[in-house]
Amino acid sequence: MDTTDRNAAPDSPLGLRERKKAATREAVHRAALRLTVEHGLDQVTVEAIADEAGVSRRTFSNYFATKEDAVLWGEEQQAATLLRSVAERPAGEPPWTALRAALRTLEPGPVSPDRETITRTRLALRHPSLLGRQLATHAGLEQDLARVLTGRGVEPLRSRVLAAAFLASLRTTLRTWVESEHPAELLDLADEVLRLMSLPFDEAPRGDRQA
Template sequence: MGLRERKKAATREAVHKAALNLAVEHGFEHLTVEAIADAAGISRRTFSNYFTAKEDAVLWGEEQHIKALVLAFRARPPHEGPWQALAGAVLDRFPTEEPPDRETAIRSRLALRHPTLLARQLANHAVLETDLREAITDRGGLTPLEAGCLGAAFLASIRLAMQRWVAGDEADDPRELIMETMGAMAGVFG
């Protein structure tokens, strides 16, 4: 990555962190694009080069995590069934030695409390659901409809596990909660 790309990535990260910090300090309902831009040391116009709205700035890291999960799924051994490969991708992406991500907890908590943020989060998941459906279909053995159902169930299991994690004051291991939720889904749909 060249210098320009690194600077853009650093600016995007600074804007995202400013948005999260301000949302925690003052409440999401009081968060403005102008306040985020000021806190990140950029202009309102520069903000719009990186994000279309305050919701995007707050949720930015979540999309990266899910895209990385899709890549981890694609890298799983071909002999694994799709649900097993999805579970393996979670284990690959969230090693036990890493502490739980505070930003993930903040984003999840904010989305649960603010309908506009939850709506944006669900819209982001719908786009990522398409990527996941394609990855599952490419693996073979399932029709696009079946792959779409599986991808939707997987993303729902992550969302439910994150809600449980946040509701439990983040005391549990989010990875274990995801595995438990995926196990419950497999049992229901088994």
């Protein structure tokens, strides 16, 4: 693994270059998000995003393939944080417990969402192309999360099932919270969704009406 970037001194040319690239990526992302909120995705062009961010069209393409990628860039950052957090959980911790504990490390994120997380969710629900891109990101995260769980000693098929169930729970939590205008603390809602997901499917939770 190349550790040059990690070991570079803070004021070295390479360190400065990487910081400038990160700042440019962030500026383009923020511009894309802002314009999409104000005008709707269909009315926003890559050129408009580049102008808003103060960069060239070519520079935009160096960082993002599409405007959808630019709007949803924060999804990838949260996914990376989640994967790292799961991998760093104690080795003997049961997998579902490790997943739930790792969720609490996302700050801001699905447990305590910042304004951007809420905004991205609402935009994805309104724009099919954003929703499709978001689902593609989640599909990749599901595969990566299953690999991390397998690396922790979980049987591969079980790893895939756990990853799928966990991410489905997160999507359900966040969209329910957004669509119902925050009826409860998000953490409480997340805990309840995860609890329900962990129940056997034929077990009726308290409050369910029996036929």
